[in-house]
Amino acid sequence: EAKKDSCFEKRKTQMASSSYFLVIALLALASWQTMASDPSPLQDFCVAENSSHVLVNGFVCKDPKDVKAEDFFLAAKLDMPRDTKANKVGSNVTLINVMRIPGLNTLGISLARIDYAPLGENPPHTHPRATEILTVLEGTLYVGFVTSNPDNKFLSKVLNKGDVFVFPEGLVHFQFNPNPYKPAVAIAALSSQNPGAITIANAVFGSKPAISDDVLAKAFQVEKKTVDWLQAQFWADNQN
Missing domain, CATH: 1.20.5 (Single alpha-helices involved in coiled-coils or other helix-helix interfaces)
Structure with missing residues (x-):
């Protein structure tokens, strides 16, 4: 026992x-x-020292004695409409990140104004380092994102002026203006000083050098001539 x-x-x-x-x-x-995710600050701020040749995951800090108000300021004129006719997708993304405001370094946030022509779209893309929260300022947007494998569930919504929608970090998402007559405008906040953007069509069919058409034909289950045609297109960049 x-x-x-x-x-x-x-x-x-x-x-x-x-x-x-x-x-x-x-x-x-x-x-x-x-x-x-973006590193949390261990001090009041770490203004990016863009002239430094030291390579780190982010930017080297400027000496606090040399920091000035201009390091946290940008006359971006985000109240002004952007040109949406410069590319085929009919949209223009004006991103305000650490490269434009050095004071954003280590603060884990950035901002974008997105203009949409009538029937314009911000095509399917991902932000590898950020969640995005989007607010419609003018017009109507049809938006959505797709969950990761294996479900690949598609969640979508029609947004009107004043509505808010969230796109989780790293997931493929888009915005489309369904109105054939009126433009739309949105403001997006992103949880990274440098969120990055991978536009799916550009990355897959517009890479340099090109991905083998054998690989893409197999992946998309289409003929190689279809892949060759897609790779020959001009894939517009709407990021400004």
């Missing part, structure tokens, strides 16, 4: 130890997920 009690206590100890290590692993994973 004493032997049985001893085995039972040993099993309890092993289970408790296993549970402890599982909790530690989960906490480590949660901590890693927390850190897998």
Whole structure:
């Protein structure tokens, strides 16, 4: 009987130890997920020193003694309409990130104004480093995003003036102006000083050098001549 009690206590100890290590692993994973975004500032600010030749994940800090109000300012004139006729997709994205305002360095936020021509769109794309929250200022937008594999669920909504929609970090999303007569305007905030943008069509069919048409024909289950035709198109860049 004493032997049985001893085995039972040993099993309890092993289970408790296993549970402890599982909790530690989960906490480590949660901590890693927390850190897998723009770094949090450890001081009031870290104004980007663009003239530095040191390469880090972000930008080197300017000496605080040399920081001035202009480091946090940009006369972007975001109240002014942008040209939406310069590319085939009929949209113009004006991004205000750390490259334009050095004071954004380490602050984990940026901003964009998006202008849409009638029937214009901001085509399917992703932001590898940011969640986006979008507000419609004028007009109507049809928006949506697709969840990751294996579900690939499509979630969409028609937005009117004043409506807000969120696109989770890294997911493919788009905005389209369904009105054939009136333009639309939106403002987007992004949770990174440098969110990045990967426009799907440009990346797949407009890469330099081109991805092999054998690879893309297999991936999209189409003939190689279809891929060749798509690769020969001019893939417009609407990022300004």
